[in-house]
Amino acid sequence: MQDEKTNKNHKLNDKNNKPDVMPVEDVTIRFAGDSGDGMQLTGTQFSESIAAAGYDVGTFPDYPADIRAPAGSLYGVSGFQIHFSSHDIHTPGDQIDVLVCMNPAALKVNLKDIKKGGIIIVNEDSFDAKNLDLAGFKTNPLEDGTLGRYTVYELPITKTTLQVLKDLGLSMKEAEKCKNFFALGLVYWLYNKTPDFTLNWIEQKFAKRPEIVEANSRVLMAGYYYGEATEIFTSRYEVKKADLPKGTYRNINGNEAVALGLVAAAARAGLQLFLGSYPITPASEILQSLSKFKNYGVKTFQAEDEIAGICTAIGASFAGALVATTTSGPGMALKTEAMGLAVMAELPLVIIDVQRGGPSTGLPTKTEQSDLSMSIFGRNGECPMPVLAAQSPSDCFHITIEAARIAIKYMTPVIVLTDGYIAQGSEPMKIYKVSELPEIKVIFQKSREGFFPYTRNEFLSRPWAIPGTKGLEHRIGGLEKQNITGNISYDPENHNQMVKIRDKKVKKIADEIPLLKVNGVQSGKLLVLGWGSTFGAIASACENLQKKGIKVSFTHLRYLNPFPKNLGQILKQFEIILIPEMNLGQLANLIKMEYLVSPITFDKIKGLPFKAMEIENKIEEILRT
Amino acid sequence: MQDEKTNKNHKLNDKNNKPDVMPVEDVTIRFAGDSGDGMQLTGTQFSESIAAAGYDVGTFPDYPADIRAPAGSLYGVSGFQIHFSSHDIHTPGDQIDVLVCMNPAALKVNLKDIKKGGIIIVNEDSFDAKNLDLAGFKTNPLEDGTLGRYTVYELPITKTTLQVLKDLGLSMKEAEKCKNFFALGLVYWLYNKTPDFTLNWIEQKFAKRPEIVEANSRVLMAGYYYGEATEIFTSRYEVKKADLPKGTYRNINGNEAVALGLVAAAARAGLQLFLGSYPITPASEILQSLSKFKNYGVKTFQAEDEIAGICTAIGASFAGALVATTTSGPGMALKTEAMGLAVMAELPLVIIDVQRGGPSTGLPTKTEQSDLSMSIFGRNGECPMPVLAAQSPSDCFHITIEAARIAIKYMTPVIVLTDGYIAQGSEPMKIYKVSELPEIKVIFQKSREGFFPYTRNEFLSRPWAIPGTKGLEHRIGGLEKQNITGNISYDPENHNQMVKIRDKKVKKIADEIPLLKVNGVQSGKLLVLGWGSTFGAIASACENLQKKGIKVSFTHLRYLNPFPKNLGQILKQFEIILIPEMNLGQLANLIKMEYLVSPITFDKIKGLPFKAMEIENKIEEILRT
Amino acid sequence: MNENNQTTSLPKTPLPVPKDYASDRDVRWCPGCGDYSVLAMVQKVMAQVGLPREKIAFISGIGCSSRFTYYMNAFGFHTIHGRALTIASGVKCANPELSVWVATGDGDALSIGGNHFVHTLRRNIGMNILLFNNRIYGLTKGQASPTTLEGKITKTTPFGSIEHPVNPISLALGSEGTFIARTLDRDLKHMQEMLLKVYGHRGTSLLEIMQNCKIFNDGAFLEFTEKETKNENVIFIEHNKPLVFGNKKDKGIKLDGWKITVINIDDGKNSINDCLVYNEKSKELAFLISEFYDRQDLPMPVGVFLNIERPTYEDNMMRQIEYTKEKLGIGDVDELVKGNSTWVIK
Amino acid sequence: MNENNQTTSLPKTPLPVPKDYASDRDVRWCPGCGDYSVLAMVQKVMAQVGLPREKIAFISGIGCSSRFTYYMNAFGFHTIHGRALTIASGVKCANPELSVWVATGDGDALSIGGNHFVHTLRRNIGMNILLFNNRIYGLTKGQASPTTLEGKITKTTPFGSIEHPVNPISLALGSEGTFIARTLDRDLKHMQEMLLKVYGHRGTSLLEIMQNCKIFNDGAFLEFTEKETKNENVIFIEHNKPLVFGNKKDKGIKLDGWKITVINIDDGKNSINDCLVYNEKSKELAFLISEFYDRQDLPMPVGVFLNIERPTYEDNMMRQIEYTKEKLGIGDVDELVKGNSTWVIK
Numbered sequence A, B: 001m002q003d004e005k006t007n008k009n010h011k012l013n014d015k016n017n018k019p020d021v022m023p024v025e026d027v028t029i030r031f032a033g034d035s036g037d038g039m040q041l042t043g044t045q046f047s048e049s050i051a052a053a054g055y056d057v058g059t060f061p062d063y064p065a066d067i068r069a070p071a072g073s074l075y076g077v078s079g080f081q082i083h084f085s086s087h088d089i090h091t092p093g094d095q096i097d098v099l100v101c102m103n104p105a106a107l108k109v110n111l112k113d114i115k116k117g118g119i120i121i122v123n124e125d126s127f128d129a130k131n132l133d134l135a136g137f138k139t140n141p142l143e144d145g146t147l148g149r150y151t152v153y154e155l156p157i158t159k160t161t162l163q164v165l166k167d168l169g170l171s172m173k174e175a176e177k178c179k180n181f182f183a184l185g186l187v188y189w190l191y192n193k194t195p196d197f198t199l200n201w202i203e204q205k206f207a208k209r210p211e212i213v214e215a216n217s218r219v220l221m222a223g224y225y226y227g228e229a230t231e232i233f234t235s236r237y238e239v240k241k242a243d244l245p246k247g248t249y250r251n252i253n254g255n256e257a258v259a260l261g262l263v264a265a266a267a268r269a270g271l272q273l274f275l276g277s278y279p280i281t282p283a284s285e286i287l288q289s290l291s292k293f294k295n296y297g298v299k300t301f302q303a304e305d306e307i308a309g310i311c312t313a314i315g316a317s318f319a320g321a322l323v324a325t326t327t328s329g330p331g332m333a334l335k336t337e338a339m340g341l342a343v344m345a346e347l348p349l350v351i352i353d354v355q356r357g358g359p360s361t362g363l364p365t366k367t368e369q370s371d372l373s374m375s376i377f378g379r380n381g382e383c384p385m386p387v388l389a390a391q392s393p394s395d396c397f398h399i400t401i402e403a404a405r406i407a408i409k410y411m412t413p414v415i416v417l418t419d420g421y422i423a424q425g426s427e428p429m430k431i432y433k434v435s436e437l438p439e440i441k442v443i444f445q446k447s448r449e450g451f452f453p454y455t456r457n458e459f460l461s462r463p464w465a466i467p468g469t470k471g472l473e474h475r476i477g478g479l480e481k482q483n484i485t486g487n488i489s490y491d492p493e494n495h496n497q498m499v500k501i502r503d504k505k506v507k508k509i510a511d512e513i514p515l516l517k518v519n520g521v522q523s524g525k526l527l528v529l530g531w532g533s534t535f536g537a538i539a540s541a542c543e544n545l546q547k548k549g550i551k552v553s554f555t556h557l558r559y560l561n562p563f564p565k566n567l568g569q570i571l572k573q574f575e576i577i578l579i580p581e582m583n584l585g586q587l588a589n590l591i592k593m594e595y596l597v598s599p600i601t602f603d604k605i606k607g608l609p610f611k612a613m614e615i616e617n618k619i620e621e622i623l624r625t
Numbered sequence C, D: 001m002n003e004n005n006q007t008t009s010l011p012k013t014p015l016p017v018p019k020d021y022a023s024d025r026d027v028r029w030c031p032g033c034g035d036y037s038v039l040a041m042v043q044k045v046m047a048q049v050g051l052p053r054e055k056i057a058f059i060s061g062i063g064c065s066s067r068f069t070y071y072m073n074a075f076g077f078h079t080i081h082g083r084a085l086t087i088a089s090g091v092k093c094a095n096p097e098l099s100v101w102v103a104t105g106d107g108d109a110l111s112i113g114g115n116h117f118v119h120t121l122r123r124n125i126g127m128n129i130l131l132f133n134n135r136i137y138g139l140t141k142g143q144a145s146p147t148t149l150e151g152k153i154t155k156t157t158p159f160g161s162i163e164h165p166v167n168p169i170s171l172a173l174g175s176e177g178t179f180i181a182r183t184l185d186r187d188l189k190h191m192q193e194m195l196l197k198v199y200g201h202r203g204t205s206l207l208e209i210m211q212n213c214k215i216f217n218d219g220a221f222l223e224f225t226e227k228e229t230k231n232e233n234v235i236f237i238e239h240n241k242p243l244v245f246g247n248k249k250d251k252g253i254k255l256d257g258w259k260i261t262v263i264n265i266d267d268g269k270n271s272i273n274d275c276l277v278y279n280e281k282s283k284e285l286a287f288l289i290s291e292f293y294d295r296q297d298l299p300m301p302v303g304v305f306l307n308i309e310r311p312t313y314e315d316n317m318m319r320q321i322e323y324t325k326e327k328l329g330i331g332d333v334d335e336l337v338k339g340n341s342t343w344v345i346k
């Protein structure tokens, strides 16, 4: 909202700092510490202020499973990674340039991800016997040479924090809690960025508690000046601003983007928005966000279970609202029967599945792409539904709007797949006004003349005739219906026909799906084909290789059912198709089925997103053979 | 049980009947009337007595949707078709040789299925103005020439029945209800078969009501002697006995066969049987049958819904029982989340899906094969499960036992697909003793030594360590588990490994699946590939054509996941693969995916099984091109 | 469009008659099914209160009773087994102006749909639930339902049911329902009275209808519906009236501490004044009386058990929306999408 | 095998101690979570009654409380959200010898699992249900649950909950439960007493535990657990004892017709003899008292609401199996497969 932010950004830049400011292309920083150390907050602050400064930013929060873990334990480590760059980036970064770690456990967990020669900033005060033991270090890694390959800065973060605050009358516990701001301040300094963004935030956030404003600000600045004052840092870094398309930007994660996408779609369509949902990790935030938008007229219904979640939505759709239901794998499984009803009743409905590690309860907090097959095939009977997938946090906004548009235009439920990675990761999003979004035309049936519930327009879509409209009283349901009249029909030919009409309706959507573009050469040896959240890693990998002069192309699917019309044509242009997926090859299966082409699946089913490097290596390996 | 039946069979045959007895190869008879006319009973009686006489018999009951329809209405027509033959038959017959129809509606509905020149026996008493009107006949078809192409016998069935019973003191309604036995008696006569089987049955069934025994028997014999006495029938027919493999036989429908298969499997495994289920058409009979087997120790649990149905079964499996859950499409959809738990917990469980017309509530009483995709793909995460399908009513028995065997051996849930057609249709089944069935070895873990819940044997199967066993206390669940120990694990590599182990475990079952046999030439132009209930129609069609010297081969899948190991090899031997399926090509998709071979799908999604003729025509059409 | 305008510009629409609410579909229940009388009475009551057809949304699950929807000339949605209440909840939330009705069975509402039953009642979402309790699964041909009595032989309980049945009224009370009543398919006058009250109540109204399934559970409620036995076996509970029953109205219900006894009010010892006076505002009484269920010593209570006011879910929802709009201002979606912190790339 | 034999041949196993029931897993609830005390007490009570570990099947759904299973050295199954009671039902039916326990939360048991709650209770399947009611979704980080109070601000109700909550005790009563009790995570003595009774009851035992969620709903039960306020706000109900409460035991519950009033028994006008004497065999009383829930004028009842006998599902099931075996003879599977009518092809 306050664009003036951009003007303040470099207030401190012209100061004459002792260490040199070295230009770098892009940087990946990870803040890591105990769940209680406020690392998520620290990371968010840094990434938002960096994004606000005009950089392209990718983030990846990574925190322990749902229950609070004991302080200092390995499984209690919480991390937040920020990647920012002078060019268009797609991922939160593969390897860490700078690790800020607040305790030994955080060091232990993250060590493997640090770049050779990377920087490690540790809170030395936490490296006591107890914490070392909890982290499973037999000897102190700060002393035993473990960190020989890195540039290590050991700072007395806790002590300094307490020192700075000692006259403020805070309790020891309260005071200690500020220490994350020290780390943040220091990193601001290290990357030659002003801490103003966070200072403002602190002021607003704790407006009612001046002593906390004072404490946090002091510690933040203490960290900042620590860099400035002490001579231990030999250099400072500066990343050139990115060259992003013109426009107004904000930072956004995928879950928030879905929530806003739904609100925007409803506004665009001129409909009220109804969400029927049940909490589940990692989708709960969408319900939570929408619950806040009461003054936008949004109706959220926290149902007793996932079935009630989707069914209330179906009911509201029958009554004329734009409706959605949000969930993750296990909840998706529960909704399958009701999805069939929506297909039969031909009512618009947006189903968001924020995929997580499966099967069953699986890995609730980890990411995966393994609900694709279920989304396409997982219903009784011939039960076709369009399936879309978001390729990045900000794309969650656009894909959700697209899903709503298709749902309404074709009177059909639509599945949108996102996953834990993009749901929680964030990136800058260019802002559009509602009026600039694709049109979503709603035509409620009004006229009685010629009205039958299952007549169809050119898109094979039936009329939306909502209760309250005089003269249009009619009945629909889950039993097979007679073509046109919608009456129950057991007629064999009619059933055959209806099954095929429903199938064709979904297939016909391909007529308006944007054709795929291939990035790189348009034909050749290797095409990398992706879908959903792998976009960032694939794009980075291919662009990196292309820069090196290696001939590799890539294209990315946001529409999984139906596929873009030129996909088959594109596949034919390449000798080898490589599909990196966070599953055992679910897209690969669809491709085989549809095009009789056999892609190579590169799977990673580890609850973690691909790194660009992993894909680069795989590509190089393939090209070598 | 009473094999002496076979000796009585031809008691009346040597009588000197006036019309000639003409030998025929095979015959299809359909009894049709109002829902209240007892056609299902009539058909069952006839087919059982015919089967007991040593014929191969196929039956197909076809009755209206779930609610009683008004008497005389078209949608209230109930039919039962019987096909019997001197050779091994696979279907209930394509076209009708003899239609017995009790009212005008039955005539209207069934006319299209009668063979040119076929016989129609009508109850002329029911052809009054009201019934004609209800059936939508403007003029009386018995008079207006509609039936010109057929041999029509108009009999006063109602009147004769009432006449025969007039001295018995039954109410008019009660007396009229006997009229189906007249038709039955007549057909016994027409096919030169003794009515003894039914006379015995009547005696046993109504043992407590001698007046009803008397009434029904009288009417049955009245029908029989009507043929004998009146001169309207110009010929009588005799079908030579079939040449079936040696053994003891019974007649059975698919639902009953599943129920018996479960009991037999439990007996073979030495386990108690537990069924958790919720009623749903057309699967309810399995639950109903098993509920009767209390004195066999069978535990049936009619749960509050399908989810509770499968979950009680999972609990009982954890506790060491052989467990099953039975359902149809919509219920299957509801069970998907819990299936994931069974996959993760690696517990044996047999899931029976008696498929019906979908999507959603669809066509509850009609048959379809459209849950195959869902069975293979319809769960969140990578969630592999073996899937089998029964090819005929009697095969339901064997496939269920095979599913139980695989479930226990591999510690996995297994899906068995049957459908409304074979669930309700019947055929002779050769009887095996429990001791003759394939071995089902149960090894409960006993020893504490080296015990971990997720160690694996050569089949990658984990130990079954049931509560009550001292020293084996352990915990399992739906979260990803550490290899071997079964403890919760969020470790990325472990997850990757476990996903692949679960996948491999199911794939490895292929090592012991019987190789597919091709019927017909082993390579050539056309292979017809089928799965599930289409077996009968495909086999008949191909055999018919083969007899005509046409080169067509066929092979049939009972294992859908994994496929038999030689399937790929077989597919390569033929130019064209034709897959007739009662869906839009779900097996075809799997074949494309697995073998990159593109079969021709021949679909029929009409709630009705294929006719052999339809497949013959399709084959000929393909071979012509 | 035209047509609508025309209609509203007419001086006055004629009063509706029951058949205005009948759809053009053939009614396909078995001859003699108890569902018929309910259909007729619902149509009658709708005409009586003059409910505009286009305002009616009739939702049902799956079951014989759930076919009700097809027979009403109204907006109808025949959904999936057990989920009628959730669909109805969505309809009402999206458009609180509608008169939402649900037709459901003992299996649909209390077995597979039991959870939604509990939560709909506690939320008090505006809808009228007609629960056709025939103590059997009709549509699927005769399996036990959660209201099937112990010992009853059905297709799935060939040796008698071993389950203790649900008492729908007690369950509704335990689920925090606000309007809870019972009627009989064969007592048309009473049914009419109940339907009018159902219609009159704001929030979730539950009407259990003891409904005879002619085919699979014939006579289940005979003792409550047949002239000869009805008055001895049924007690009609009415607000502010003493609880009396019997052919000669000679029996009464007395509260002795917290114990219930049946007294003879003609025996000189007791009089009508000793009888408990019913109060439909009392949840305590409703609980006491609801427990007269399948007990040989007590008559079956029929009538309104509870009728209390509590804000409805949709009112609360709309109120909260209005409140936040007032407090925070009507949201501007463009601003929402922008969020609190943006920057411009030029 | 060997080991087993060895163990049984030993003269006597030493008496178990609580830690025998603790598994080797680190307990991972938040520091200060109310779940800890329950875990400790369950282990203590199991040792007290000497329950053999191998006879214990501990089943849970998903939620913080459902992690309980992992911390018990017993057979454990951490299943899926809402389904613990169904899995437990299957376990008990397959092996009625086992001591089946369920750990579940207010979301797990009453939201997604609400239907199974109702049906398990009415069936009276032998199991002990520990319902951790913290009035919030803990594991998923702070959304409203069905027991969240109206007006409460949670992650999904940022402007306050608009839903009327479930009262688990009333719902259990409406579901035909046979043993229904409530205790507090911070009253160890009472919890112990309740757990012993839970264990002692045949059939489904339900124990609601008011449990503090330190992180997302801290202090929800403070008034009931803190020394200063507890006695004024909680009434301990005990069989055959008058209902009195208050710091000085100076208040009582009186039944006036069917109305409940709080009386001062030290005021000269009323005495302890005017107080209602509780009876855990009375469903009527249980209903009356269960309704003291979130009412400012009445104390929160804690203790055994109902404790009645009814045949358990598994007993009925086994009895029916035995009965049919006796009546029809033990089934011979070979005969069953043959059926009534066979023929031989030679």
Ligand SMILES: Cc1ncc(C[n+]2csc(CCOP(=O)(O)OP(=O)(O)O)c2C)c(N)n1
Binding pocket: B278, B279, B280, B281, B306, B330, B331, B334, B361, C062, C063, C064, C065, C066, C080, C081, C104, C105, C106, C107, C108, C109, C132, C134, C136, C137, C138, C139, C140, C145
């Ligand atoms: C998910 C699902 N499970 C089961 C069924 C089968 N089914 C349809 S109606 C019904 C029960 C009907 O009983 P009830 O609700 O009492 O209605 P009634 O027919 O007695 O009026 C069942 C089990 C179904 N249609 N869908």
Ligand SMILES: Cc1ncc(C[n+]2csc(CCOP(=O)(O)OP(=O)(O)O)c2C)c(N)n1
Binding pocket: A278, A279, A280, A281, A306, A330, A331, A334, A361, D062, D063, D064, D065, D066, D080, D081, D104, D105, D106, D107, D108, D109, D132, D134, D136, D137, D138, D139, D140, D145
């Ligand atoms: C099918 C499904 N839906 C939703 C979830 C997410 N989920 C896990 S636990 C839970 C609620 C936990 O609340 P409660 O049962 O009260 O337990 P608590 O954590 O408070 O002890 C939810 C919504 C899930 N795991 N599975």
Ligand code: SF4
Binding pocket: B067, B068, C028, C029, C030, C032, C033, C034, C035, C064, C065, C134, C138, C139, C212, C213, C214, C215, C216
């Ligand atoms: S089966 Fe029973 S409930 Fe269903 S329509 Fe027939 S009589 Fe009515």
Ligand code: SF4
Binding pocket: A067, A068, D028, D029, D030, D032, D033, D034, D035, D064, D065, D134, D138, D139, D212, D213, D214, D215, D216
């Ligand atoms: S979130 Fe609450 S209920 Fe869960 S472990 Fe923490 S304190 Fe306990």
Ligand SMILES: [Mg+2]
Binding pocket: C063, C105, C106, C107, C132, C133, C134, C135, C136, C137, C138, C145
């Ligand atoms: Mg019913």
Ligand SMILES: [Mg+2]
Binding pocket: D063, D105, D106, D107, D132, D133, D134, D135, D136, D137, D138, D145
């Ligand atoms: Mg909780």
